[in-house]
Amino acid sequence: xxxxxxxxxxxxxxxxxxxxxxxxxxxxxxxxxxxxxxxxxxxxxxxxxxxxxxxxxxxxxxxxxxxxxxxxxxxxxxxxxxxxxxxxxxxxxxxxxxxxxxxxxxxxxxxxxxxxxxxxxxxxxxxxxxxxxxxxxxxxxxxxxxxxxxxxxxxxxxxxxxxxxxxxxxxxxxxxxxxxxxxxxxxxxxxxxxxxxxxxxxxxxxxxxxxxxxxxxxxxxxxxxxxxxxxxxxxxxxxxxxxxxxxxxxxxxxxxxxxxxxxxxxxxxxxxxxxxxxxxxxxxxxxxxxxxxxxxxxxxxxxxxxxxxxxxxxxxxxxxxxxxxxxxxxxxxxxxxxxxxxxxxxxxxxxxxxxxxxxxxxxxxxxxxxxxxxxxxxxxxxxxxxxxxxxxxxxxxxxxxxxxxxxxxxxxxxxxxxxxxxxxxxxxxxxxxxxxxxxxxxxxxxxxxxxxxxxxxxxxxxxxxxxxxxxxxxxxxxxxxxxxxxxxxxxxxxxxxxxxxxxxxxxxxxxxxxxxxxxxxxxxxxxxxxxxxxxxxxxxxxxxxxxxxxxxxxxxxxx
Ligand SMILES: Cc1cc2nc3c(=O)[nH]c(=O)nc-3n(C[C@H](O)[C@H](O)[C@H](O)COP(=O)(O)OP(=O)(O)OC[C@H]3O[C@@H](n4cnc5c(N)ncnc54)[C@H](O)[C@@H]3O)c2cc1C
Numbered sequence: 001x002x003x004x005x006x007x008x009x010x011x012x013x014x015x016x017x018x019x020x021x022x023x024x025x026x027x028x029x030x031x032x033x034x035x036x037x038x039x040x041x042x043x044x045x046x047x048x049x050x051x052x053x054x055x056x057x058x059x060x061x062x063x064x065x066x067x068x069x070x071x072x073x074x075x076x077x078x079x080x081x082x083x084x085x086x087x088x089x090x091x092x093x094x095x096x097x098x099x100x101x102x103x104x105x106x107x108x109x110x111x112x113x114x115x116x117x118x119x120x121x122x123x124x125x126x127x128x129x130x131x132x133x134x135x136x137x138x139x140x141x142x143x144x145x146x147x148x149x150x151x152x153x154x155x156x157x158x159x160x161x162x163x164x165x166x167x168x169x170x171x172x173x174x175x176x177x178x179x180x181x182x183x184x185x186x187x188x189x190x191x192x193x194x195x196x197x198x199x200x201x202x203x204x205x206x207x208x209x210x211x212x213x214x215x216x217x218x219x220x221x222x223x224x225x226x227x228x229x230x231x232x233x234x235x236x237x238x239x240x241x242x243x244x245x246x247x248x249x250x251x252x253x254x255x256x257x258x259x260x261x262x263x264x265x266x267x268x269x270x271x272x273x274x275x276x277x278x279x280x281x282x283x284x285x286x287x288x289x290x291x292x293x294x295x296x297x298x299x300x301x302x303x304x305x306x307x308x309x310x311x312x313x314x315x316x317x318x319x320x321x322x323x324x325x326x327x328x329x330x331x332x333x334x335x336x337x338x339x340x341x342x343x344x345x346x347x348x349x350x351x352x353x354x355x356x357x358x359x360x361x362x363x364x365x366x367x368x369x370x371x372x373x374x375x376x377x378x379x380x381x382x383x384x385x386x387x388x389x390x391x392x393x394x395x396x397x398x399x400x401x402x403x404x405x406x407x408x409x410x411x412x413x414x415x416x417x418x419x420x421x422x423x424x425x426x427x428x429x430x431x432x433x434x435x436x437x438x439x440x441x442x443x444x445x446x447x448x449x450x451x452x453x454x455x456x457x458x459x460x461x462x463x464x465x466x467x468x469x470x471x472x473x474x475x476x477x478x479x480x481x482x483x484x485x486x487x488x489x490x491x492x493x494x495x496x497x498x499x500x501x502x503x504x505x506x507x508x509x510x511x512x513x514x515x516x517x518x519x520x521x522x523x524x525x526x527x528x529x530x531x532x533x534x535x536x537x538x539x540x541x542x543x544x545x546x547x548x549x550x551x552x553x554x555x556x557x558x559x
Contacts, residue, residue: 092538094386095238095271100431108430108444109361114421116177117362117401117447118288124295126170129306129328135163137496138323138330139303140311140345141338142166143175144482145474147294148489149336154301156493162303163330167310167342171291174340174481177451179360179391179403180290181381182283182483183233184212187508188459189480190254196458196554197507204508209281211487216283218486224293227286227396232279234380236263238271241540242385246276254278267376269436277380284381284393285482314345316467336492337473340481341415341454346466346473351515353475354522355415355452359425360403361433362395362447366440371398373439387533390432399446402433407453407530411523413516420450453479457555458513461488465495472496476513514555 137153137160139146150164186208187193187201194201219228235255237243250257255278258266263275295305306328313324314335323330323345337345341355376394383391383404390404406425410416426448434441456462456476461484463474472492477484491509494501503509516522532546543551 092239092540094537096386096432096435098435100434104434104441105427105430108434109426109448110444112361112426112445112448114448116288116360116449116451117399118180118286119172119176120447121288123170123288123292126166126295126305126307128308129163129165129325129330131328133163133304133328133330135161135304135330135332136334137162138321138332138335139164139338140323140335141340141342142168142170142291142295142305142307143173143338143340144291144294144485145340145488145492146336146338147175147291147298148486149338149492150298150303150305151294151301152489153493154298154303158302163306163332164298164303165306165309165311165325165330167308169307170295170305171288173342174451174453175291175485176288177360177449178287178482179381179393179401180285180287180482181233181383181391181393181480182212182215182228182285183480184208184281184483185480186211186460186484186487188478192459193508200507203502204506207487207503207506208483212281212283212483215483215486219290219293222293222297224290224297226290226293228283229285229379230280230283231378231380231393232277233282234263234266234382235276236267236269236272236382236384237274238384239386239537239540240273243274245385245541246274249276265375266378267380267382268374268439270438271384271436282381284379286396287482290482311345314467314471316470321467321470333470334496335471336489336496337471338489338492339473340475340477341452343415344473344475346471349464349473349475350413351518352462352513353454353456354409354413354516354526356455356479357406357408357410357419357422357450358403358453358479359406359422359429359450360401360448361426361429361445363400363402363433363440363443364446365395366398366400366443370440370443374437384436386537388537390429390436392436400433400437400440400443402429405429405432409523409526411519413519413522415452419452421448422450425450453477454481455479456513457516460484460508462512463488463491463495463509464512469496469498 139150139162142164146164150162153160153162185193186204187196190201190205193204197204216228216230219226235246237246247257249255255276258275258277260273263272266275299305309325309328311323311325315322317331320331320333321335323332323335339345341353344350379394381391381393383389388405390402392400392402394400406428408419408422408425410419430445454476455478458476459478460476460480461474462476463472465472472495474488474492491503494504517525528546529550532544536543536547
């Protein structure tokens with residue numbers, strides 16, 4: 001079956017001419033939020049659309065498939081009137097529809113190398129596991145979630161024998177490729193959390209802040225060199241309707257509203273119409289260093305780490321668990337599955353998330369003169385506010401990491417590195433970079449890369465246990481997992497200890513999202529949703545019937 005992407009014929013042209021446009025609100029994080037493809041549109045969330053979003057995630061149950069069929073039938077109907085219809089999708093041109101000189105873009109990308117800039121540094125190697133290994137706790141996955149789980153498990157009980165296995169290299173996947181926005185939100189934005197768990201949103205927000213502060217404290221006390229900077233977050237409006245979203249968010253205490261003059265004084269972009277600055281709810285970090293340093297801390301706490309050790313099978317063996325890799329067999333009392341977007345060892349989990357590919361560029365280090373042209377003295381993380389949004393930040397050596405906008409789902413839910421080097425996505429990102437910062441036309445890109453985001457229908461992590469409570473797992477960070485992974489690790493440990501804690505009592509932790517439907521419904525629905533979001537970006541944020549229906553059902557698709 002040929003791969004389908006979410007790009008819709010007739011709505012997207014090549015990057016240089018008229019790319020899809022943005023919208024949303026960026027409030028935070030990564031590709032943070034937003035992104036195009038959700039059904040629930042995070043954009044508004046952040047910025048404030050107080051449009052009554054949706055309802056809640058209930059346990060997936062009988063009726064799910066019927067509900068999916070209903071939704072996707074509506075999606076298909078909407079599509080029929082969509083991409084091929086005569087009415088104009090581009091009712092409103094957005095700032096990112098501007099023409100950018102093709103030669104400028106090609107030249108800027110010409111010398112870029114493919115692969116995460118963050119991983120382009122020396123890193124320690126760990127052995128492959130062989131033979132028979134017995135432990136108390138086996139952690140599967142060497143990204144942030146697995147590493148925090150192992151570290152906190154060792155801190156809770158230093159006598160416990162803990163083993164962490166990683167199929168590839170520590171931090172090679174999302175944890176070594178992300179934007180490095182460390183956002184306090186556990187719910188992919190306060191609006192998403194408020195809509196789903198109105199009764200506990202204050203607790204969730206407080207826990208998120210506590211988790212962010214705890215992460216900063218851990219990094220300090222363990223001496224992790226992760227280039228942590230508590231810069232805060234700047235959400236920018238690039239379209240008139242987004243100004244209202246930011247004003248609304250400011251009115252709800254989500255930050256300080258900056259008018260056109262103030263935002264352009266802060267960061268000099270002709271695209272900015274307003275900004276929302278929150279100095280405290282977000283830090284930026286070097287993503288790969290964070291993973292490598294966490295691994296070092298794990299080792300120092302007595303955790304045994306193995307790389308190139310791919311868990312392939314999990315089975316019960318009496319009161320123990322047995323997990324097999326190519327060269328080793330692990331016998332353990334408990335296991336945590338921290339495998340993110342990769343196929344779960346528990347087959348029943350596989351319908352709950354889909355991989356969505358997110359694309360990133362990094363520039364060469366800016367000279368003082370180049371940086372001086374755009375201001376940005378406070379070095380905040382920045383996100384713009386469309387459904388399809390960009391996120392960007394400075395590195396310690398003054399490169400700009402610039403990502404987001406395209407979020408591509410491929411038919412069949414596969415994670416596959418051949419989806420990563422996508423020329424059109426990089427050209428589009430580069431064009432949008434120069435629209436945002438025309439004063440940087442002499443800047444070149446040195447790296448381009450992509451990563452798969454573990455997306456579920458509620459846009460934030462979900463947990464569960466299996467094998468009589470001996471296995472805990474978490475999935476579905478949906479593009480905002482750098483800080484949330486630390487919280488998720490603690491939840492997994494609480495669940496294994498079968499303890500009732502403030503964390504495990506959360507409705508967010510006890511409930512599960514609806515699964516995505518099987519193919520081809522998943523592709524049809526996602527494609528329709530993305531097309532609708534593009535339309536909304538080109539219609540001053542107005543949402544069509546499909547998006548409104550998904551909003552009402554608390555369902556969606558995001559990156
Ligand atoms: C391009 C991009 C930008 C992002 N930007 C941000 C951002 O700015 N802020 C933010 O908060 N979030 C961001 N995210 C999301 C964030 O990076 C992730 O949510 C987070 O890294 C998830 O960590 P993890 O440990 O759960 O997953 P991963 O880092 O994916 O680690 C999972 C690990 O499990 C291993 N594994 C899988 N299966 C097995 C197996 N069977 N046996 C052994 N090992 C296995 C994998 O090899 C992998 O290393 C971004 C993601 C991407 C892709």
